Every structure is written in C-alpha cells, then in structure tokens.
Amino acid sequence: MADVYINKKYFGTVDDSEGFIKNLKKARREGKISTSLNIYYDGNYKEIHIESIKGRARRPLILVENGKSKLKNEHINKLMDNELRWKDLIDQGIIEYIDSAEEENCLVALYEKDLTEEHTHLEISPLVILGPVTSLVPFSNFVQSSRLNRGSKTQKQALGLYIANYLVRIDTDVNILNYPQTPIVRTSTYDIFNMGEHPSGQNLVIALMSYQGQNMQDAIILKN
Numbered sequence: 001m002a003d004v005y006i007n008k009k010y011f012g013t014v015d016d017s018e019g020f021i022k023n024l025k026k027a028r029r030e031g032k033i034s035t036s037l038n039i040y041y042d043g044n045y046k047e048i049h050i051e052s053i054k055g056r057a058r059r060p061l062i063l064v065e066n067g068k069s070k071l072k073n074e075h076i077n078k079l080m081d082n083e084l085r086w087k088d089l090i091d092q093g094i095i096e097y098i099d100s101a102e103e104e105n106c107l108v109a110l111y112e113k114d115l116t117e118e119h120t121h122l123e124i125s126p127l128v129i130l131g132p133v134t135s136l137v138p139f140s141n142f143v144q145s146s147r148l149n150r151g152s153k154t155q156k157q158a159l160g161l162y163i164a165n166y167l168v169r170i171d172t173d174v175n176i177l178n179y180p181q182t183p184i185v186r187t188s189t190y191d192i193f194n195m196g197e198h199p200s201g202q203n204l205v206i207a208l209m210s211y212q213g214q215n216m217q218d219a220i221i222l223k224n
Helices: 017-029 073-080 086-091 145-157 188-192
Strands: 002-006 009-014 038-042 047-051 058-065 095-099 213-216 219-222
Touching (some): 002 017, 017 038, 017 047
Antiparallel strands (some): 002 009, 213 219
16 A cells, blocks of 8 residues: 655555556556656655656656667657657657656666666667756766866856847847857767857867976875
C-alpha cells in the first residue's frame, strides 16, 4: 500500500503501487493522459507523487524496452527526410520528458551499446547533459562545476552582432561588439548550433609569468 499525492496534496491510497505506476506511465505514453505528468515513487515512505504543475525542470529521454531502444534507424531517417516531427516521437511513445523526481526511479544509459535489461531510458546524446549554453564551454570535462556555471553565464552575457539591420531598427538602445570573432577553441556543439553565424566575443591571449615565484595551474605562488 502506498499513499498518493497529486501536486503535493494527499489524494488517497493504492494497494498495488507498482501496477498503479506502470499503468499510469503506459497511459501517458499512449497519449491517454497528459504527457506533462510525471510520477515518482518514494520507497522509504511508501509514497507516490504525481506532478503536473508548471515550472518543473524536465528533459527528453529515449524510452527503452527489454534492453532495446525504441528509437530505430528508420525513425532517424524519417526525421532527416522531414517525414517525422519531434512531436510525433512523443505521441508514439518513443521520447518522453522526465523531471528530476521521476528520474530517481529511472536507469539511464549514456550510449546504446551500454543498454541492459535494467535500463529504462537512453540519453539522446551525452552532449545534452550540459544543456545548449554550457555545452559551448570548451574543455568542460576538465573543470569543476562552478567554472561551468561561470562559463555558461559568460556565454549568455556576451556581446556580439545580434542582427544585421540594427541601424534601421526602432530599438536604438542596444550594445554591439565592433569586431566580434569566432573562438580559437570550440566544442562540437558550436557548429551544431551555427554559432559561427553569430560570433559573440573576442579572442584574448594572456601571458602570465611569475617573478621569483612558482606557477600552480591558474595561480601564482609569490615568495617573500
């Protein structure tokens, strides 16, 4: 038996929690209920939380059944030929959006070759873990998360040439960069998003040399 909460409000109890969750997810994937609904089971407290409120962070994942991805090569070919749309993949139960709570009950594989019978979902691409802005930060796999946050904010706050006809537009109070450049070092998502068409920064080369001290990564140790 488990208590059921809908948007944080107590609704009732169910005897077969596993079957209840399975049927609810099946109905969501078949389009019988809203696809924005997410289900989380807390085994410690025997609670089922159903969320449908706005403002939740949700991300798309590929469904996995019996250790096999539901996204096949024929689906990819149809997407490339514009015979399928993203919404069609959701309506057909191939892609579904998972929030952070429901992800606690999921086992997500990074690559299709890693799939087992226990996996429930597959990442669309390891690149999407960081998000579109943070994935533009070079060497993100070598730095700590705080530097990724700083790098993503720098990307969002960067100046560039936001539009070609800015001189004749009504919004005259804008800031542009006179000589925008494309970065010397870039990630693979830079080309995917066509960021080269909208350069938003300049390349700066900084040389640091310690005087009677020692270098340590990005810091300088000074001696008395």
